[in-house]
Amino acid sequence: MMAGQNANILIIGCGIAGIGAAQRLIRHGFNNVRVLEATSRSGGRIKTGSLGSNIVEIGANWIHGPSQENPVFRLACQYQLLDKESMSEENQAVEVGGHPPFIPNWFSSSGRKLDSEMMAPASELFMTLFEKCQEFHDSGEEPLPTVGEYFKREALKVANEEWNEDQTTKKLRLAYLGTLLKVECCVSGTHTMDDVGLGAFGMYKTLPGLDCTFPGGYEGLIKHMMNELPKDTVLYNKPVKCIHWNNTYKQSSQKGRTCPVTVECISGETFDADHVIVTIPLGYLKKHQHTLLQPSMPLRKLHSIQRMGFGTNNKIFLEFEMPFWDEDCEAIYLVWEDESALADIVSDVKMAWVRKLFGFTVLKPAETFGHVLCGWIAGHESEYMETLTELEVLNTITQVIRRFTGNATIAPKKLLRSQWFLDPYTCGSYTYVAKGCSDFDIDNLAEPLPLPGSKDQPLQVMFAGEATHRSFFSTVHGALITGWREADRLLSHYTTPAGLVTSKL
Numbered sequence: 001m002m003a004g005q006n007a008n009i010l011i012i013g014c015g016i017a018g019i020g021a022a023q024r025l026i027r028h029g030f031n032n033v034r035v036l037e038a039t040s041r042s043g044g045r046i047k048t049g050s051l052g053s054n055i056v057e058i059g060a061n062w063i064h065g066p067s068q069e070n071p072v073f074r075l076a077c078q079y080q081l082l083d084k085e086s087m088s089e090e091n092q093a094v095e096v097g098g099h100p101p102f103i104p105n106w107f108s109s110s111g112r113k114l115d116s117e118m119m120a121p122a123s124e125l126f127m128t129l130f131e132k133c134q135e136f137h138d139s140g141e142e143p144l145p146t147v148g149e150y151f152k153r154e155a156l157k158v159a160n161e162e163w164n165e166d167q168t169t170k171k172l173r174l175a176y177l178g179t180l181l182k183v184e185c186c187v188s189g190t191h192t193m194d195d196v197g198l199g200a201f202g203m204y205k206t207l208p209g210l211d212c213t214f215p216g217g218y219e220g221l222i223k224h225m226m227n228e229l230p231k232d233t234v235l236y237n238k239p240v241k242c243i244h245w246n247n248t249y250k251q252s253s254q255k256g257r258t259c260p261v262t263v264e265c266i267s268g269e270t271f272d273a274d275h276v277i278v279t280i281p282l283g284y285l286k287k288h289q290h291t292l293l294q295p296s297m298p299l300r301k302l303h304s305i306q307r308m309g310f311g312t313n314n315k316i317f318l319e320f321e322m323p324f325w326d327e328d329c330e331a332i333y334l335v336w337e338d339e340s341a342l343a344d345i346v347s348d349v350k351m352a353w354v355r356k357l358f359g360f361t362v363l364k365p366a367e368t369f370g371h372v373l374c375g376w377i378a379g380h381e382s383e384y385m386e387t388l389t390e391l392e393v394l395n396t397i398t399q400v401i402r403r404f405t406g407n408a409t410i411a412p413k414k415l416l417r418s419q420w421f422l423d424p425y426t427c428g429s430y431t432y433v434a435k436g437c438s439d440f441d442i443d444n445l446a447e448p449l450p451l452p453g454s455k456d457q458p459l460q461v462m463f464a465g466e467a468t469h470r471s472f473f474s475t476v477h478g479a480l481i482t483g484w485r486e487a488d489r490l491l492s493h494y495t496t497p498a499g500l501v502t503s504k505l
């Protein structure tokens with residue numbers, strides 16, 4: 001019999017990190033593993049919905065870097081959830097460095113389409129500067145504190161030196177660079193690129209492979225993984241209020257032995273555990289950092305929770321009778337001609353939140369989706385959008401599309417938007433490295449309690465989830481790897497000689 005086989009293990013959160021941890025522990029013989037999930041569903045930020053007869057991804061959409069090193073890709077292949085093209089060697093070998101080459105259309109606020117020759121120098125400049133930003137982490141330099149400040153300084157330098165032949169073109173290109181900053185806010189999940197640390201930006205690593213989607217929906221992956229868990233592993237509708245650790249919950253006693261941890265749900269129900277793996281999103285941790293653990297978390301973990309960034313990125317799906325974009329178009333950029341100051345924030349959020357919407361991606365292929373666009377909006381403007389009714393959002397965006405296309409009769413048929421900030425168990429979208437953060441902050445988030453060196457029972461509270469991965473934070477594969485990491489930590493705890501001595505159960 002394996003040591004620790006009967007260890008009482010509780011996993012909090014049934015997103016991919018929690019499911020991954022449970023699957024691995026159970027497969028290796030642990031027979032007392034349960035998952036407590038706040039909501040009535042599994043998947044967390046993997047959430048497939050529908051718009052009319054179409055499936056749409058409310059949360060994660062792509063496998064970023066679908067190639068052999070990516071465990072989400074490997075699982076998706078194993079479960080046969082991808083189309084042939086996505087699995088091809090050729091697709092796996094493509095290096096895009098995080099920015100898939102979408103074929104764009106540009107529309108400007110004066111109601112005209114802009115041509116790609118005029119916009120190309122701005123796209124190129126953006127890519128060059130963006131790549132430079134990624135290099136500062138490894139080179140150990142940080143010429144300015146944030147990506148936004150560096151980007152603005154360098155972009156204005158180039159614009160003022162090289163784009164002077166025609167002031168109108170220069171202004172339009174600068175306006176488009178502002179749009180690209182808004183794109184980057186969505187990618188990073190931040191309010192403004194002025195919040196994203198320049199030196200730490202390159203911590204995020206990309207894998208080879210041209211990003212692909214799940215033709216049947218991302219939740220298919222969750223369904224297949226869940227099928228491998230014993231029935232009743234997950235207890236739904238169990239929002240956890242407090243994790244009492246270090247033997248502080250007085251009533252906690254099980255026949256013959258005492259567990260060091262007691263997890264208390266909002267309902268008052270309690271669960272004893274030897275080990276708890278917390279996979280709760282950073283947004284929730286930020287909001288409940290002082291009450292979630294009893295005794296409180298060590299200061300260095302609290303400070304890292306406060307320092308790390310967790311912003312909002314939302315999607316707004318729109319279905320049209322007829323496309324107003326070109327047949328080959330994959331992304332639509334909205335260029336506000338009066339915005340040439342490279343500002344990625346809106347000063348009057350209530351009146352002008354929609355200016356933060358950078359534009360749309362086009363759902364492909366049209367044969368399956370019809371004419372559906374996905375709008376993207378990040379930051380406080382996105383959080384404000386969540387408080388409006390669907391009809392208010394629809395009206396505002398319809399106005400914008402009419403203005404930018406110059407066609408006063410265009411009317412989307414249906415709308416669906418995400419509301420990740422209002423989601424009480426997510427409180428935003430995903431993690432970014434904020435100004436002043438470093439690799440150490442992520443290490444602090446991931447560090448189990450009690451801290452190393454303590455004489456108390458080890459590995460009482462452990463941490464997994466997207467926010468705890470040094471280079472793949474903000475992704476599905478990052479989250480999955482951290483779930484496995486914490487499962488492995490327990491496995492080796494019970495299989496190394498030290499574990500056998502200290503943890504006889």
Ligand SMILES: Cc1cc2nc3c(=O)[nH]c(=O)nc-3n(C[C@H](O)[C@H](O)[C@H](O)COP(=O)(O)OP(=O)(O)OC[C@H]3O[C@@H](n4cnc5c(N)ncnc54)[C@H](O)[C@@H]3O)c2cc1C
Nearest residue numbers: 013015016017038044045060061062240465466475476479
């Ligand atoms: C709009 C959007 C788009 C995205 N796009 C992509 C993409 O294209 N590709 C990609 O790789 N990644 C993408 N991501 C990120 C990806 O979805 C996440 O990184 C990943 O799903 C996180 O998994 P997780 O297990 O760490 O957390 P989650 O999936 O958030 O799981 C955490 C679980 O904990 C539960 N929980 C929270 N609080 C409590 C509590 N107190 N008690 C009990 N349970 C609790 C939650 O309900 C949830 O089910 C996107 C995310 C969003 C929001």
Ligand SMILES: *[C@@H]1O[C@H](CO)[C@@H](O)[C@H](O)[C@H]1NC(C)=O
Nearest residue numbers: 245246247295296298450456
């Ligand atoms: C845990 O309990 C022990 C004594 O039982 C105490 O010495 C230690 O400080 C406690 N640790 C924390 C983090 O509260």
Ligand SMILES: *[C@@H]1O[C@H](CO)[C@@H](O)[C@H](O)[C@H]1NC(C)=O
Nearest residue numbers: 321322323407408409410411
């Ligand atoms: C405007 O949009 C409507 C609805 O999509 C379409 O039928 C019409 O042809 C468009 N008009 C022009 C001038 O493109």
